[in-house]
Amino acid sequence: MIEHELLFLGLLKDGPKHGYEIKRLIEEELFPFVGLKIKSIYYPLKKMEKLGLIKKDVGREGRWPEKYVYSLTAKGEKIFDHLITESFLSIERPYFNIDLSLYFLPYVEKKIARRQLRGRILFLRRIRRELQSIPKTMKTSQKHMNVILDHDLDLVEAEIRSIGRLMETLL
Numbered sequence: 001m002i003e004h005e006l007l008f009l010g011l012l013k014d015g016p017k018h019g020y021e022i023k024r025l026i027e028e029e030l031f032p033f034v035g036l037k038i039k040s041i042y043y044p045l046k047k048m049e050k051l052g053l054i055k056k057d058v059g060r061e062g063r064w065p066e067k068y069v070y071s072l073t074a075k076g077e078k079i080f081d082h083l084i085t086e087s088f089l090s091i092e093r094p095y096f097n098i099d100l101s102l103y104f105l106p107y108v109e110k111k112i113a114r115r116q117l118r119g120r121i122l123f124l125r126r127i128r129r130e131l132q133s134i135p136k137t138m139k140t141s142q143k144h145m146n147v148i149l150d151h152d153l154d155l156v157e158a159e160i161r162s163i164g165r166l167m168e169t170l171l
Contacts, residue, residue: 057069
């Protein structure tokens, strides 16, 4: 839940937002970078409201139905500051889903392993192309989004190189 709290509090940091706007930001701007899937935004928002981190007001524009508008409280600001600071120092060993397969690699025919690894490299190259195309479609030119993009590209490149070296040893 800490990632979700950081996400929602951070999105509200620059001002109040209604639920649909929060959902749109997560799906359109953040998902390509952070990969957090949120089934429902309203459950975490309700929980944070109960904790006093955000407040919910009712807003209306013209003849449109009422909308809930969420904003940070002073307590939410403090918690955000704490979470963002902790997040910079939070380091966990990366786990890649391929690691388990590599553990059992001695039990796989080399021909099959090479074919699967080639497929993985093709998939990683597609991810790389998609990441490289994001700046062209990005609605925002915020510098921090480019930092995230560069970081993700570096990780994909590193895995492509690593899998390439592994394939050479399987020849």
